[in-house]
Amino acid sequence: MAISFRKVEHNYKGLKKNDFVAALHNINLDIAKDDEFVAVVGQTGSGKSTLVSHMNALLLPTSGEVKIFDYIITPKKRKNPKLKPIRKRIGFVFQFPEYQLFEETVLKDIMFGPKNFGIKEEEAKTKALQAAKLLGISDELLTKSPFNLSGGQMRKVAIAGILAYNPDILLLDEPTRGLDPKTASEVMAIFNKINKEYHKTIIVITHDMNLVYKYANRVIGMKDGQIHFDGKPLDLFSSNIYKECHLAKPDILALVDYLNLKMDLNLGYDIYSEEELLKRLKDVTK
Ligand SMILES: Nc1ncnc2c1ncn2[C@@H]1O[C@H](COP(=O)(O)OP(=O)(O)OP(=O)(O)O)[C@@H](O)[C@H]1O
Ligand SMILES: [Mg+2]
Incomplete structure (x- = not known):
């Protein structure tokens, strides 16, 4: 398995001393390196982003263990210098891409990933241009500052920046948020292509049940920080469990x-x- 969770709990610090917010409880989970298209769904605040943030060690468990390829992440490994290889293999597009963009131009931003992982300037540029093309980012946009883009454009640039360094697994926190329905469908179709043609595992947080039903082969339904459902979309929607997770049909x-x-x-x-x-x-x- 590429990613395994064993008895993972995650608490955030609360406002007052000794206060905490229990965001994940007793998470046990296995995700394969290839061919999975996992949708993570659930009500707002149910723990989706917290869960996914453990999958590339952006957050560390408060207790329990997360295994990512051969790396074992425990609460103690807070200052583990070996997190970079994990980030190379598991690309993460955050919920708010504006926090992920920081270079002078869109092109430089997309090139940042490959360069950061040791790819030379020229090759990084080639890979960045390929990723931009795949996402339909126009040449005109490439020379603009990423901060002058719309929310949807920023999201595409953040996604291109991850695709450009070709990670084994893609984690995407609401990748279609802020995109118009047509573009949202196109972006999901790109992930679908990456999943089907290159057999890469894709893990997507989404509130769009139409996209879940169309593309995912596995759904993880979060409820109050726990996994309430883990199985096929068809089984989720043909029982009452989707209602228990406060999802639409x-x-x-x-x-x-x-x-x-x-x-x-x-x-x-x-x-x-x-x-x-x-x-x-x-x-x-x-
Ligand atoms: N940085 C933080 N500090 C304190 N509490 C947090 C923090 N981030 C999230 N939480 C809390 O942890 C719980 C899970 O939050 P999380 O962001 O994982 O939910 P989510 O399912 O991704 O929600 P959404 O659909 O709104 O993105 C919520 O109760 C939230 O208020
Ligand atoms: Mg979230």
């Missing part, structure tokens, strides 16, 4: 429910697109 499944009710049908839930639904409808109403 994907639109396509809500439509299946509606048609089943109004037309007295018994369409199954293994339908992922309007085209599939239409085909199924034609079959059953023949």
